[in-house]
Amino acid sequence: DAKTTQPNSMESNEEEPVHLPCNHSTISGTDYIHWYRQLPSQGPEYVIHGLTSNVNNRMASLAIAEDRKSSTLILHRATLRDAAVYYCILRDPNYGGSQGNLIFGKGTKLSVKP
Amino acid sequence: DTAVSQTPKYLVTQMGNDKSIKCEQNLGHDTMYWYKQDSKKFLKIMFSYNNKELIINETVPNRFSPKSPDKAHLNLHINSLELGDSAVYFCASSPFSRGRGSNYGYTFGSGTRLTVV
Numbered sequence: 001d002a003k004t005t006q007p008n009s010m011e012s013n014e015e016e017p018v019h020l021p022c023n024h025s026t027i028s029g030t031d032y033i034h035w036y037r038q039l040p041s042q043g044p045e046y047v048i049h050g051l052t053s054n055v056n057n058r059m060a061s062l063a064i065a066e067d068r069k070s071s072t073l074i075l076h077r078a079t080l081r082d083a084a085v086y087y088c089i090l091r092d093p094n095y096g097g098s099q100g101n102l103i104f105g106k107g108t109k110l111s112v113k114p
Numbered sequence: 115d116t117a118v119s120q121t122p123k124y125l126v127t128q129m130g131n132d133k134s135i136k137c138e139q140n141l142g143h144d145t146m147y148w149y150k151q152d153s154k155k156f157l158k159i160m161f162s163y164n165n166k167e168l169i170i171n172e173t174v175p176n177r178f179s180p181k182s183p184d185k186a187h188l189n190l191h192i193n194s195l196e197l198g199d200s201a202v203y204f205c206a207s208s209p210f211s212r213g214r215g216s217n218y219g220y221t222f223g224s225g226t227r228l229t230v231v
Contacts, residue, residue, distance in 0.1 A: 034219070036219075038157075041224075041225075042225070043204045043223050085155070101159050102206075104149075
């Protein structure tokens, strides 16, 4: 079962930053925060992950609250191609069984307006 | 350069038939997965295999039988297809070893849309 809470949908304007929130109040000390996205008619795609510190990569930035009970995925300049469902997932890499698998929730459907 | 490839992309079949979906990855990963996405877009894990060995079977009916001839392939065979099996099936892989988790990302295929009529 997903242990994260995300808004069902969000809207953004093209070329503006987007902040996608995720609440995970029951996160354990060994849970990593992963973000995936699913573009229409495609498989999910890895975006970013982190543990405690903020993370940046070519796709996005991940801002993690100091108490780790929430995080925010930041797309610095949204493009039409970023319209997708974004999933925030907790994963504990210490588990080799089902607890270590990617368990998807409902995610946030991001719409980008031109 | 396709990392995880699934065939066929679309599959339309009648109830009661038996069908297979193939999956291959060229990433050198040792773990592969099958996920099912139903009409409500909810993604659910079905199986995971590590080095040809079944790790996880998430209460999937035994009409579904995964087969892994080698660690680069994980095929899904479905017997006696039912209307409720209609969904998009995604194959994925990751560098993940049994008993020792990995924090690497999963790479997904583009999916197989199965329609049972």
